[in-house]
Amino acid sequence: MNNIKIMDVSLRDGGYLNNWQFSKDQIERVCYSLDDFKVDYIETGYLSNELCLGMDYKAALGLLEKIKNNISYSQLVLMITPKNKAVSNRMSDFTDYISYVRIPCDFSNIQDALVIAENVKKSNIKVSLNLISVTQYNYDEFLDFISSFSSTNLIDALYIADSRGALLPDDVYEIIRTLKSYCNKPIGFHAHDNLDLAHSNTIASIKAGCELVDGSLNGFGLGGGNTCTEFLLDYVKGLDIKNDEVKENIRELIQLLNLEKPKGLEKELYKYSGLKNLEQEWVPILIENYYKDSLALIKSISKRNYKNSESIHQIILEHGARGAD
Numbered sequence: 001m002n003n004i005k006i007m008d009v010s011l012r013d014g015g016y017l018n019n020w021q022f023s024k025d026q027i028e029r030v031c032y033s034l035d036d037f038k039v040d041y042i043e044t045g046y047l048s049n050e051l052c053l054g055m056d057y058k059a060a061l062g063l064l065e066k067i068k069n070n071i072s073y074s075q076l077v078l079m080i081t082p083k084n085k086a087v088s089n090r091m092s093d094f095t096d097y098i099s100y101v102r103i104p105c106d107f108s109n110i111q112d113a114l115v116i117a118e119n120v121k122k123s124n125i126k127v128s129l130n131l132i133s134v135t136q137y138n139y140d141e142f143l144d145f146i147s148s149f150s151s152t153n154l155i156d157a158l159y160i161a162d163s164r165g166a167l168l169p170d171d172v173y174e175i176i177r178t179l180k181s182y183c184n185k186p187i188g189f190h191a192h193d194n195l196d197l198a199h200s201n202t203i204a205s206i207k208a209g210c211e212l213v214d215g216s217l218n219g220f221g222l223g224g225g226n227t228c229t230e231f232l233l234d235y236v237k238g239l240d241i242k243n244d245e246v247k248e249n250i251r252e253l254i255q256l257l258n259l260e261k262p263k264g265l266e267k268e269l270y271k272y273s274g275l276k277n278l279e280q281e282w283v284p285i286l287i288e289n290y291y292k293d294s295l296a297l298i299k300s301i302s303k304r305n306y307k308n309s310e311s312i313h314q315i316i317l318e319h320g321a322r323g324a325d
Helices: 024-036 057-069 082-094 110-121 139-147 169-182 198-207 229-235 244-257 264-275 280-300 309-324
Strands: 005-008 041-046 075-079 098-105 126-131 157-161 187-190 212-215
Touching (some): 005 229, 024 041, 024 057, 024 244, 057 075, 082 098, 098 110, 110 126, 139 169, 157 169, 169 187, 198 212, 212 229, 264 280
Parallel strands (some): 005 041, 005 212, 041 075, 075 098, 098 126, 157 187, 187 212
C-alpha cells in the first residue's frame, strides 16, 4: 500500500477534547514521534484570525520552524475554516513550514473555501477540500459539489468526512467509487467512530481507491473519535504495533496527550447521534438541556439527512416539550 498516505489529526481533531490547549512540548514530541513512525502528514491544528496551534502567530511560527527543522519524513498541515478566509492572505508566512492546507466546507460555504484555496495556492502550498457531514447529501448533490471546483486548478485533493459517524462500510465504498468516477483528484477519507466502524470504514475507503486516510492517536477526536493512527500504521505501513518498543512508544504518546474520550451517557449519545445521522456538536445541547432524558429523546428522533442545526433544534424542542407535558 505504498501509494496510501496517512494524515494524523491528533493535534487538530483531538483538540476538541481539551480546547486545543496543547503545550509546545506536547506538540513537538507528538510531531517527532509521528515522523519516526513515517506518518506522511501531521495536521498540527487550526489557523484562525487570532491563533495558530492555540497560540499567537509569533510563537506558532517559531514552533513550526523548529519542528520542520527536526523532522525528516513527515509534512506539516494546517486547517482553515471558511469563516476565517481572511487569514489565508497570511499564508506566505507559513510557506517554509506547511505543505498542505485543508479546508472543511459544505455547499453553503464552498465559495468562501475557494477564496481560501486561491490565496493558499499563491504560496505554493497544496490544498484539499474536506466535504464535511457527507451523510446529509444525495448522489446528485455530490456531483454538484464536484462541479463547483472541477474547472479550477485550486484543489489538489478531495476529502470525504463522515463528520456524523453515520456511514457503514458499504456506504463508504459506494461513495468513494462514485466520486472517483467523476473527480480526477486524489480522494481522502476521514472517519468518526460513533458506531465503532471507523476502522472498517477506512478499510472500505482504501479498497474503493482512496489515496489519503486520516487517523489520530488512540482515536482521540470529536464525539465518537476517529480511526486510530496506530491501526493505520499497522494496516497501511506494515508497522508491527505489537512490537514491545513500538507499543511502548505509542502508549507514551497517548499518555502525553492526556486526553479523555467520552464515556457513560455521553458515549452512548454519540453512538445514537451516528445512528440517527445527527451532527456530533448537537449532543452537548441534548446533555445541557435534558441530561438524563436525553438518551430517550435521541432514540425517538427519526434518521434523516438533516441539513442544518435549525432543523434538529426544532425537533429536539418539540420532543422536549412533549416530554414536559
